[in-house]
Amino acid sequence: MKPVVLVTRKLPEAVEDRLRRDYQPRLNPDDRLYSRDALIEAAAGADAIIPCHTERFSAEVIARLPASVRIIANFSVGYDHVDVEAAKGRGLVVTNTPEVLSDATAELTILLMLGAARRAGEGERLVRTRAWRDWSPSFMVGTQVSGKRLGIVGLGRVGRVTARRARGFDMEIHYHDLQRLPSDLEAGAIYHPTPEDLMPHCDFLAFHCVATPQTRKMLNSDRIALLPPGAIVVNASRGAVIDDEALIAALKSGKVAADGLDVYNNEPDIHPEYRELPNTFLMPHIGSATKETRDAMGFRALDNLDAFFAGREPKDRVA
Ligand code: 8YV
Numbered sequence: 001m002k003p004v005v006l007v008t009r010k011l012p013e014a015v016e017d018r019l020r021r022d023y024q025p026r027l028n029p030d031d032r033l034y035s036r037d038a039l040i041e042a043a044a045g046a047d048a049i050i051p052c053h054t055e056r057f058s059a060e061v062i063a064r065l066p067a068s069v070r071i072i073a074n075f076s077v078g079y080d081h082v083d084v085e086a087a088k089g090r091g092l093v094v095t096n097t098p099e100v101l102s103d104a105t106a107e108l109t110i111l112l113m114l115g116a117a118r119r120a121g122e123g124e125r126l127v128r129t130r131a132w133r134d135w136s137p138s139f140m141v142g143t144q145v146s147g148k149r150l151g152i153v154g155l156g157r158v159g160r161v162t163a164r165r166a167r168g169f170d171m172e173i174h175y176h177d178l179q180r181l182p183s184d185l186e187a188g189a190i191y192h193p194t195p196e197d198l199m200p201h202c203d204f205l206a207f208h209c210v211a212t213p214q215t216r217k218m219l220n221s222d223r224i225a226l227l228p229p230g231a232i233v234v235n236a237s238r239g240a241v242i243d244d245e246a247l248i249a250a251l252k253s254g255k256v257a258a259d260g261l262d263v264y265n266n267e268p269d270i271h272p273e274y275r276e277l278p279n280t281f282l283m284p285h286i287g288s289a290t291k292e293t294r295d296a297m298g299f300r301a302l303d304n305l306d307a308f309f310a311g312r313e314p315k316d317r318v319a
Contacts, residue, residue, distance in 0.1 A: 015298025106161035112260025151202030154209030199226035211238035
């Protein structure tokens with residue numbers, strides 16, 4: 001008997017085709033969002049779940065999952081939506097989809113840097129609303145990206161691709177991570193052992209770290225105060241790493257010239273002031289949203305499922 005797999009969201013066609021071939025999938029063709037209770041109900045009799053970051057597996061949800069469920073094979077690299085300790089406690093295997101989305105997420109980060117620095121949101125709004133009337137040497141003057149210093153928090157797989165792309169703009173790369181990387185991975189990036197050491201070197205600051213209790217509100221008012229005046233902040237990791245009130249105050253005062261955000265606290269009900277400010281460049285959590293990457297994420301989740309049901313260790317096991 002093929003294992004039963006609950007798939008919480010509509011996945012790319014090629015991924016769903018493979019699911020139909022190898023499993024008994026419970027698909028979600030209308031892509032409706034499951035409530036917590038509906039998710040638990042839909043998992044009845046399932047052997048596995050493929051969720052996205054839109055489903056939260058708190059300790060309470062994990063405790064209520066039917067005993068038949070043995071693996072959560074996430075369609076995401078981030079797994080902060082899963083209480084990993086609770087999963088381990090129940091003997092549930094958890095996997096993620098690293099590597100395959102690094103290029104797409106780094107591309108989006110570069111877009112955020114360019115969009116925020118060159119005021120792309122403002123410019124687009126001006127043209128679209130027919131409010132563009134004139135041109136002058138002082139019109140829509142932004143911040144040049146080329147040759148500036150980019151500070152990266154978390155020089156992991158995505159951070160390193162962002163660094164490579166940014167070098168194409170002759171940027172000098174600085175980084176903070178829990179540990180200094182070997183020099184072949186650093187590729188000339190300058191290590192700072194604490195976020196406080198990193199901040200003064202960031203004309204641009206990009207987050208590529210995971211959301212944990214330790215990184216929650218990592219960008220707070222004390223650290224913003226250490227940034228050079230007119231720094232630009234971008235985030236394509238998780239909203240939790242930013243203290244929204246502190247960043248909004250800095251965007252208003254000009255201490256931070258602009259930000260580019262793809263991820264937020266409490267998505268999609270983001271802090272309303274981000275929408276009101278002119279110097280924010282805002283994307284709706286689309287870091288990995290390319291056809292190539294979404295296919296690859298699905299296949300990677302299925303590779304993990306295939307290994308698990310063949311009695312092998314899934315490659316991307318995180319619990
Ligand atoms: C996805 C992401 O869009 O993989 C992640 O961690 O944040 C995004 O790339 C989303 O999480 C898919 O579930």
